Amino acid sequence: MTIPELLRRTERGEKLTMLTAYDLPVARLLDEAGVDVVLVGDSLGMVALGYSATVPVTMEEMLHHCKAVRRGVTRALVVGDMPFMSFNIAVKETVRNAGRFLKEAGCDAVKVEGGQGSEESLQAVQAIVQAGIPVLGHLGLTPQTAGRLGGFKVQGKTAETAVKLLESALELESAGCFGVVLECVPTLVAQEISRRLKIPTFGIGAGPHCDGQVLVTHDLLNLTGSFHPKFARAFARLDREILSALSKFKKAVKQGTFPSAAESTAMDPEQAKRFKESLRGERE
Numbered sequence: 296m297t298i299p300e301l302l303r304r305t306e307r308g309e310k311l312t313m314l315t316a317y318d319l320p321v322a323r324l325l326d327e328a329g330v331d332v333v334l335v336g337d338s339l340g341m342v343a344l345g346y347s348a349t350v351p352v353t354m355e356e357m358l359h360h361c362k363a364v365r366r367g368v369t370r371a372l373v374v375g376d377m378p379f380m381s382f383n384i385a386v387k388e389t390v391r392n393a394g395r396f397l398k399e400a401g402c403d404a405v406k407v408e409g410g411q412g413s414e415e416s417l418q419a420v421q422a423i424v425q426a427g428i429p430v431l432g433h434l435g436l437t438p439q440t441a442g443r444l445g446g447f448k449v450q451g452k453t454a455e456t457a458v459k460l461l462e463s464a465l466e467l468e469s470a471g472c473f474g475v476v477l478e479c480v481p482t483l484v485a486q487e488i489s490r491r492l493k494i495p496t497f498g499i500g501a502g503p504h505c506d507g508q509v510l511v512t513h514d515l516l517n518l519t520g521s522f523h524p525k526f527a528r529a530f531a532r533l534d535r536e537i538l539s540a541l542s543k544f545k546k547a548v549k550q551g552t553f554p555s556a557a558e559s560t561a562m563d564p565e566q567a568k569r570f571k572e573s574l575r576g577e578r579e
């Protein structure tokens with residue numbers, strides 16, 4: 296998958312798909328399933344590392360997981376999420392951090408949260424793009440700055456904030472983003488943004504009219520515990536499947552039915568005889 300191909304598909308009205316991965320097995324499955332974009336999101340922090348927010352996630356953690364995902368993907372576009380305070384700092388440092396995703400982790404692009412009316416965010420995006428690094432924007436609910444937005448809430452609900460979102464999306468397009476994630480935005484607002492932008496929009500909790508849809512894979516598989524945002528449809532109940540397999544393992548071990556003879560290694564009879572003889576010799 297390439298960025299020009301994503302744009303061609305958007306022009307043809309073909310819906311795009313993006314899902315998150317943090318490790319090799321999931322990355323391999325997403326690639327095999329034909330998902331267009333594999334996002335190593337900083338949701339890593341909450342979903343896989345047990346943090347209560349995405350803010351503590353570090354560059355080193357992101358790069359570590361991006362490298363694992365890269366090894367599992369041969370076809371899809373791999374996008375690494377820039378963690379909190381790795382951008383919107385000195386421009387030189389921002390560009391250096393973005394570059395590490397490509398140089399060290401083999402990502403194809405980076406994602407940057409924010410830009411809602413912020414000159415610094417736009418400058419950061421422009422500088423990264425100018426350095427030859429493709430950037431995916433992210434507007435609406437931006438978890439890294441959820442506190443400033445009043446929590447994990449739908450953004451752009453009033454006419455004024457909706458217009459601001461639309462303007463920000465157009466600015467990100469002009470700054471050179473190849474696509475924009477729209478998170479938790481009313482359907483009408485996401486529809487209008489998608490209509491006006493040439494680059495694809497990827498919606499999450501943003502209704503059906505975006506050019507593509509993105510979800511956290513662990514949500515889709517019901518592996519994130521008790522928190523279920525309404526937009527995160529569980530397409531499978533892997534938690535149940537996994538629990539059932541784990542209790543079957545436990546039962547088999549306790550009953551002595553695992554491992555079976557076929558799952559174990561028998562010794563060559565001659566060697567077994569000699570081994571037993573040497574044990575006898577030891578005792579005498």
Ligand code: KIV
Nearest residue numbers: 315336337338476509
């Ligand atoms: O971090 C993440 O996984 C994301 C997606 C939810 C878009 O930003």
